[in-house]
Amino acid sequence: MTDIAHDRLLIIDFGSQVTQLIARRLRELNVYCEIHPFQNVTDAFLAEFAPKAVILSGGPASVIDTESPRPPQSVFTLGVPILGICYGQQVMMHELGGEVLRGHGTAEFGRAYVTPTEERIDLLTGWFLDTREQVWMSHGDHVSHIAPGFKVYGTSPNAPFAITADLDRQFYAVQFHPEVHHTPNGATLYENFVKLAGFEGDWTMGAYREQAIAAIREQVGDAKVICGLSGGVDSSVAAVLIHEAIGDQLTCVFVDHGLLRKGEAEEVVKMFRDHYHMPLIHADEQELFLGELDGVSDPETKRKIIGKLFIDVFQKHAADVGGAKFLAQGTLYPDVIESVSFSGGPSVTIKSHHNVGGLPEKMGLKLVEPLRELFKDEVRALGRELGLPASFIGRHPFPGPGLAIRCPGEITRQKLDILREADAVYIDQIRKHDLYDEIWQAFVAILPVRTVGVMGDGRTYDFACALRAVTSVDGMTADYYPFSHEFLGETATRIINEVPGINRVTYDITSKPPGTIEWE
Numbered sequence: 179m180t181d182i183a184h185d186r187l188l189i190i191d192f193g194s195q196v197t198q199l200i201a202r203r204l205r206e207l208n209v210y211c212e213i214h215p216f217q218n219v220t221d222a223f224l225a226e227f228a229p230k231a232v233i234l235s236g237g238p239a240s241v242i243d244t245e246s247p248r249p250p251q252s253v254f255t256l257g258v259p260i261l262g263i264c265y266g267q268q269v270m271m272h273e274l275g276g277e278v279l280r281g282h283g284t285a286e287f288g289r290a291y292v293t294p295t296e297e298r299i300d301l302l303t304g305w306f307l308d309t310r311e312q313v314w315m316s317h318g319d320h321v322s323h324i325a326p327g328f329k330v331y332g333t334s335p336n337a338p339f340a341i342t343a344d345l346d347r348q349f350y351a352v353q354f355h356p357e358v359h360h361t362p363n364g365a366t367l368y369e370n371f372v373k374l375a376g377f378e379g380d381w382t383m384g385a386y387r388e389q390a391i392a393a394i395r396e397q398v399g400d401a402k403v404i405c406g407l408s409g410g411v412d413s414s415v416a417a418v419l420i421h422e423a424i425g426d427q428l429t430c431v432f433v434d435h436g437l438l439r440k441g442e443a444e445e446v447v448k449m450f451r452d453h454y455h456m457p458l459i460h461a462d463e464q465e466l467f468l469g470e471l472d473g474v475s476d477p478e479t480k481r482k483i484i485g486k487l488f489i490d491v492f493q494k495h496a497a498d499v500g501g502a503k504f505l506a507q508g509t510l511y512p513d514v515i516e517s518v519s520f521s522g523g524p525s526v527t528i529k530s531h532h533n534v535g536g537l538p539e540k541m542g543l544k545l546v547e548p549l550r551e552l553f554k555d556e557v558r559a560l561g562r563e564l565g566l567p568a569s570f571i572g573r574h575p576f577p578g579p580g581l582a583i584r585c586p587g588e589i590t591r592q593k594l595d596i597l598r599e600a601d602a603v604y605i606d607q608i609r610k611h612d613l614y615d616e617i618w619q620a621f622v623a624i625l626p627v628r629t630v631g632v633m634g635d636g637r638t639y640d641f642a643c644a645l646r647a648v649t650s651v652d653g654m655t656a657d658y659y660p661f662s663h664e665f666l667g668e669t670a671t672r673i674i675n676e677v678p679g680i681n682r683v684t685y686d687i688t689s690k691p692p693g694t695i696e697w698e
């Protein structure tokens with residue numbers, strides 16, 4: 179829990195797939211909110227958090243089951259407005275004296291239309307201008323009797339209690355999901371709710387910047403902080419923010435493992451050392467990494483070697499800073515939210531991600547994570563607020579193991595050099611065609627096969643490469659980008675003409691799933 183914002187809204191999560199979207203909708207309204215799993219929301223937690231309003235999320239359970247999740251009763255005596263959504267609505271009715279029954283023909287999944295009853299309430303300002311509203315339903319159980327004090331303000335054919343409220347207590351309950359895209363007017367409902375709860379909508383990046391700086395100063399005091407700078411957006415924004423708070427108490431360590439893109443190391447060093455005047459250790463460890471990776475072709479082995487070396491190298495150089503007590507990381511809110519699991523059990527490891535996890539304990543360091551409350555697009559907004567160049571903020575994600583996982587099979591310096599050149603041409607093409615910002619991530623993978631070609635009058639026997647470009651919202655799922663044939667043809671020609679060592683270009687049209695974004 180943070181004390182960064184004074185007016186806060188609490189979202190109690192019952193495990194809906196779309197709980198994060200509630201937070202997004204609220205942040206768009208400049209309202210500060212936090213999602214906490216229901217198990218953690220105790221009386222003591224509520225007293226400390228002191229929410230100005232509460233939202234009870236949806237979830238897959240049935241309130242009819244005695245084991246199903248509940249909020250603590252004290253949430254209903256806080257005296258603050260509450261909005262229950264789907265399961266949140268049912269749990270509210272159940273806990274406050276209403277009745278919920280199993281589906282039996284009244285289950286509803288997908289699009290539905292809600293019509294208003296006679297009386298209009300503030301929660302529904304801007305609703306029903308067109309007589310009915312499209313909403314997204316996803317429920318098996320349904321409320322059969324509403325709790326005492328509640329009245330009905332909207333109904334759908336299968337949900338006679340689609341919208342209910344107890345106006346005296348400012349308790350609102352809806353059967354549908356206003357946070358999803360398929361409830362087109364859903365954002366208005368959230369806007370009305372936070373307005374009537376008295377939020378001023380003052381959660382801006384300018385305010386965040388000042389609060390975060392004060393919080394960093396308070397946490398760190400006059401101690402030294404080290405930060406692993408990767409050149410990615412998150413660690414860059416964290417570094418600039420922390421530097422603004424504590425100046426040269428911060429030292430950044432940039433590990434060059436020889437697996438970076440063309441010009442990347444120079445760009446990062448130039449920006450942070452020359453432009454921001456930050457103490458920066460440029461750890462050139464290419465020999466070490468490429469040496470250890472020599473002859474290794476298994477993807478997981480590559481990742482493990484890189485992850486371990488990264489930690490060793492970081493630790494070695496961090497020791498040069500002397501007496502650092504804190505490690506700064508660009509952890510984001512989606513990494514922090516504890517997911518509510520009903521099925522239990524660990525998920526399968528598809529790829530072991532490289533990060534500096536484990537370092538803090540090993541080195542006896544405390545963490546500084548000034549972006550813990552932010553979503554990716556908010557980090558970008560903060561970066562703009564801090565004056566980072568737009569081209570830097572909009573950069574595509576780049577994985578920690580770098581080009582190693584874009585070079586299936588054995589990694590050689592020759593392949594890496596070819597890959598860097600091909601990648602630079604490809605990205606140049608994308609920028610020239612003004613497509614960079616439409617694409618989540620684009621890169622070249624060099625394939626471990628040589629193919630025969632003919633250039634001029636001669637035979638060639640060179641590497642093939644694959645172009646990859648995907649659209650995505652969060653990297654969890656992705657689709658290939660539909661380039662025009664002209665673009666692909668022109669790019670293939672340029673790569674083959676400009677990059678010695680490549681004589682064949684393919685385009686990867688696999689979505690995720692079943693593929694992954696990176697090749698390894």
Ligand code: XMP
Nearest residue numbers: 530531532575576577578579653694695696
């Ligand atoms: P995949 O290949 O799993 O990638 O579909 C999803 C997103 O994560 C990035 N990625 C990584 N990022 N360390 C990182 O910091 C890693 O080890 C790593 N592996 C994949 C990938 O570039 C894509 O954006």
